[in-house]
Amino acid sequence: MRHRKKGRQLSRSVPHRRATLRNMATSLFQHGRIETTTAKAKELRPYAERLITLARKGDVHSRRLAARRIQDREVLGKLFDDIGPGFRERPGGYTRILKLGHRRGDAAEMALIELVSHASEA
Numbered sequence: 001m002r003h004r005k006k007g008r009q010l011s012r013s014v015p016h017r018r019a020t021l022r023n024m025a026t027s028l029f030q031h032g033r034i035e036t037t038t039a040k041a042k043e044l045r046p047y048a049e050r051l052i053t054l055a056r057k058g059d060v061h062s063r064r065l066a067a068r069r070i071q072d073r074e075v076l077g078k079l080f081d082d083i084g085p086g087f088r089e090r091p092g093g094y095t096r097i098l099k100l101g102h103r104r105g106d107a108a109e110m111a112l113i114e115l116v117s118h119a120s121e122a
Contacts, residue, residue: 055084
């Protein structure tokens with residue numbers, strides 16, 4: 001039984017999984033989109049959207065909470081200066097997952113996770 005077993009294990013220990021999500025979120029905010037496996041993309045979505053919600057608030061406490069997860073100061077600045085304010089009017093759903101098919105080497109299902117274009121880009 002999987003009672004109270006929220007989230008995907010991703011064949012990693014807890015610290016490794018936490019580091020993987022931090023790195024993927026940093027790359028997502030840095031580049032706007034990343035290509036990864038479908039399972040990792042589905043696990044990254046709520047992680048990244050919580051950080052964008054913090055960036056929408058924009059206060060010092062939110063920045064410090066986000067800085068725990070985003071270690072790169074430049075990416076953190078981009079998140080709070082560009083990405084967060086761009087989604088100010090949007091109530092949620094800041095990312096989209098597009099399935100790409102299977103990877104050639106091991107047939108893992110691949111996906112593209114990207115930030116939905118926000119008001120400053122339109």
